[in-house]
Amino acid sequence: MKYRDYYEILGLERSASPEDVKRSYRKLARKYHPDVSKHDDAEDRFKELGEAYEVLKDPEKRAAYDRMGDKWRDGQDFQPPPNWDEGFEFRGAGSQPGAQTDFHEFFESMFGGARGAHARAGPKAFNVRGEDHHAKVLIDLEDAYRGAQRSISLQVPVIDAQGHVALESRTLDISIPKGIRAGQHLRLGGQGGAGATPADAGDLYLEIGFREHPRFRVDGRDVSLELPVAPWEAALGAKIAVPTPDGMVEMTIPPGSAGGRRLRLRGKGIPANPPGDLYVILNIVLPPADSETAEAAYESMQRAFNFDPRAHFYGGSS
Known part of the structure; x- marks a missing residue:
């Protein structure tokens, strides 16, 4: 799999503000729109721009993408680090209906699949109920054998006063049931997005994974x-x-x-x-x-x- 440098694709520095991202995308999208562009690679460039914008316009996707660091170069062979999304809290909305889905495998490996698997269907016009959130957490294998009470820390992307993405941490106490397996989910009621009232808060779904064990x-x-x-x-x-x-x-x-x-x-x-x-x-x-004794043996x-x-x-x- 090849790494995609979304900042380079949009001609941006990593410190770019959300307005910078939007402005650059609009400018380049007009330039490479297949209906008007005379560039031979217009269609491919337009798809690249759409993929880069899909990530960098979204605070969560951008914060998750930035976790990979800036040492990678566009087109370089790349594999996401194991459990790269551990402890990272995503909203449950996922991709919007009708959104572009013809994305590079790099995008799909990071943001495809289960994102939004627990999102509630139905109209959101009044936004009464808060969004469901989800995160991946790693536990010790021994906890699955015996059950345990543990504290976990999650990182939540937020927009700071300067319009940049920042990460806030929150700690939760959870009960790990005996017999839970990797890939199963724990539901924490009311720990998702805020709703119209505290009773309308969304839920938080924790996907369970196991920490690497030296023996098992x-x-x-x-x-x-x-x-x-x-x-x-x-x-x-x-x-x-x-x-x-x-x-x-x-x-x-x-x-x-x-x-x-x-x-x-x-x-x-x-x-x-x-x-x-x-x-x-x-x-x-x-x-x-x-x-000498061992040699003789x-x-x-x-x-x-x-x-x-x-x-x-x-x-x-x-």
Whole structure:
């Protein structure tokens, strides 16, 4: 995917005011409108301008875009950082009906998809009820196993007195239910946009993600980890204490297990009905030959085994 420098496309500095954005877009849109422009690339340029304006005119999209920093150049290979939108509070309105949708994949990867998925339908003429908001928050995997009470901080884009986008922070106390999975949402009633009365405030929807864990990997309700084992434990079998996000359990390694073998601990994944499973992938770790005794042990193994690790590697072809 290629990075899109929306400021460069509109010929703007990053400090440009909303009026600067509007003025530049109108000027360039007139110049490259396909109905009047004689430029060969008018249609493509017009689409670029529309995409850039869609982002920079919107305080939320612009603040989110600015989070990427200014080190990127237009056309440079780019992937959004993982969870780049964590803790960033969006209004739930999403794209307006009839808005241009033929956008570059860069735009879609950042602003497409779930934006506005929880927006309420219906007329907004009187704006009685506040808009629903949404944000992505990351929790620890252990909290999904046990449930927890946590405080979270969200950043909310606002327009300051000079007409520029600024970020304000707010902190909320939330209850994380046992068994919640990545991609599910928590609804906080009345924590969205203000309405005509406090009772008419919109809701805040929190999309749950898991922080990267040094040990565990998550796939839906299932969890996996790599377990280091000694060669003799894999060859002879063993009972080993295995860590899970909910504490230690004992697991039996069958004799003759190979490296990479997946063993299942049924029901030890994320709690649910039914619960997920925990998969243990065996990683055979060789002890170092870092002493005379260790070297002698390896030489003894070499003499004891009639073993060729590449016996089937070459396929018998000459």
